Amino acid sequence: MKRKLLFAERVIYGEGNKAFNAVVPVKICGSFSAEDLHYALRKIQEKHPLLNSFIEVDEKNMPWFVVNEEVSNDIPVRIVARLTDNDWETEVVKEWATLFDTNKGPLMRVVWIKSENMSDLILVMHHCLCDGRTAMSILADLLKIIDNKKVNIGKQPPILSMYDIVPVEILKNKRRIFKAKFKGLLNFILLWLIPVSKKLPERKQDYMINWKLDKELGDQLVSISKSSGVTINTLLCVIILNVFKEIRKEKFFNKIACPVDIRKYMPKINDDSIFAFVSMVALSFDNKLDFISNAKKMQEIINGKVSKLDPHQMIMMFEQSHSSFSYLVDFLKYSKPSNDFLFSNLGRINIAHEYNSFELATIYSPSAVGPFGNTTGFVASTFRGLMDFTFIGNELFIPYDEAVAIKNRIITIIKEQVGHESAIAV
Template sequence: MKRKLLFGERMLLGDETEPFNTVIPFRLRGSFQEENILKVLYELQEKHPWLKAVIKYDENKAPWFEVSKEKLIIPIRIVSREGEEDWQEESKKEWHTLFNPQKQPLMRLVWIKGELVSDILFVFHHCLCDGGSAMTLLHEFLQLLDNLSAKISLENPILGIQDVIPNEILTSRKQQFKAKVIGQFAKTVVQCIPIKTKTINRQKDYLIHWKLDKETTSELIFYCKEHKITVNTFLCATLLKAFEKVRKEKAFNKVSCPVDIRRFAPQIKDNHIFAFGLMIVVSLNKKIGFEENLKLMQKAVEKKTSKLNPYITMMVMESAHGVITKFTNLLKYGKSSNDCMFSNLGRIQIPYQYQNFSLENIFSPSVIGPLGNTTTMVTSTFRGEMDFSFMGSEGYLAHSDALAIREELIKMVKQQIESLAVL
């Protein structure tokens, strides 16, 4: 079984010389054996063929996912658990550890082993799967860890663009012409843009983690409902204000937000291992107040989201494989034009109590890669608590500024909640 990597996946894969890894940390209370964890990982591979895939190149040097004929074991690295924050140091270590995609699976596991409590990291090459796929794999891993006989549905893997785009669109001459025209224009623009030969010195990468307690999380959600906005919009607005307060004239007033393609392409199921994403950019209107901005931003988000067309976007991108290197270099060497990427996984609906152990925590994923500005914030909500991972690099955003942005964001959240209580 094999399939050619899509344009976006090729972009994330790169040339295999620089890591682009996603880390999903979670905390378990219970006792485990390495042999059992290996069995669980093997079962996951049996249910999801791409977990047994390596990267192969054809005669045109195009990469393919190809299920290996040899038995490939997902590697486990075990370290002793010394403290509550070991997972953060191990996460940063995993950011910088290359996969060997032509010989090994694009997933590995780190077990930070304690007597009663263990922290486990799922590590994926970002070209393999997105956050939604990772959460499905985590849920299945926990079910199998509790009961190896648990029934996990067999993935019917995506084998190409034809499995995502409806045939009536993919074969439509009108849509093909539209994609060709847009794609040709995009390729021409990419070819004409001059590229620097030197990247910005990223310097030291960092990870900042914090949580909002259950009460604050609940009040934040209530605030958003009262103002008829999404939590995502509220957090984007507070993040932009925090950047403005800390960075002043250096702030770009732009946050890019991934949008789950599954909302628009029902062919992509929850258990599909897939890494293609859509994106919108949001900004504040500096001439109006915060609450007015929330309403305006919500309308802007809804308008931009409604215009997203995953099918034509994919068709355009698939016509642009000839400029993949140039496009990747533009991202890598180009000047940053946004403050941050912000991703909200929302409420994680994975049970926390099992027969043989309990899932104490799921920490928000972290990701860092070589394609330009690394500043990223990811949030998720598990067991009623909103969790934040804020990652970046000194060369793009000083660690001291990132800490100040965190404090400003927390302060603004509390101020807005309190303002609602006064009314």
């Protein structure tokens, strides 16, 4: 099997010489064997052929996913002794920076931080292969098979071409083809014209800060979002932007980037599909408005932008932009930061936590660090009723001590907002 990387996948892959890894850590109480884990990983590869792949670059410098069906390409497992509850954080930061050998593959590996009755499993996948939604699907299947070898997880046909994700009537529509080519050419011209100083600032130490809200506080925050007519995602955006304004001061851009999961707008792609394409929405808040009014205005902006989203046309346009690849990579790599952070919320993760021989104690919010520009990001998720946050940073952009202050202030503002709404309700 051989499939050319889509443009978005190609941008994430780059030249293959920089790490861009999606990392999913979980904590497990109980025991399972190495044999069970390796068996489960082989079954996952049987379901998803692309998890057996390596990347081959042709004479035109175009990368391709390649699967040699006659040779096994087992997902490797690195075992680490579990000494403390925080060992997983050290390993996550290490895995952000550890390159895959893309010439050999596979593009997934596992770290097993192991003690007698407690484990942390860290799934690591090249981000060009999958997004957070795919990673959750893989995790769910993996746990099912570790628990029961007889469970049937089925097989997921891989995406082999544009026809597998975009309806044929759209792909062959002359107006859409012209529009995609025109925008692709326009992107090329704009990127070619933008002057970029090819001088990279020296990246410093990456770090992560992870925390959870207690259940009562998280539930009250969700209640505020519902009563205000905004999503919890929007409410969190406003909270974090306020904190950045307060703490970052003159370094505050008032701009947040939020990925939009486009699967629900593309019926041919399901939650099990290996897929790594998202759209982005940029948001800011209005300094003249109060907290809730800002959230409502921001929600209107999000709804307006999402309603105009045409992911099929977007993908067609990107596929007409391969000639812009090197210019776009340079722009992403060398341009000065223009936003404060990226915020992604996976929402409620519907994965079982009770199994025959173990319990899934928690899922820590996934993370990824790429080689492009400002690496600051927040990922939120909710599992077993607890809202979890991962704050991703680098000392070059935000010193660690300042990041701790941001985290503490976020929690304080959440408590203040919950208390404020409770007072109003009384």
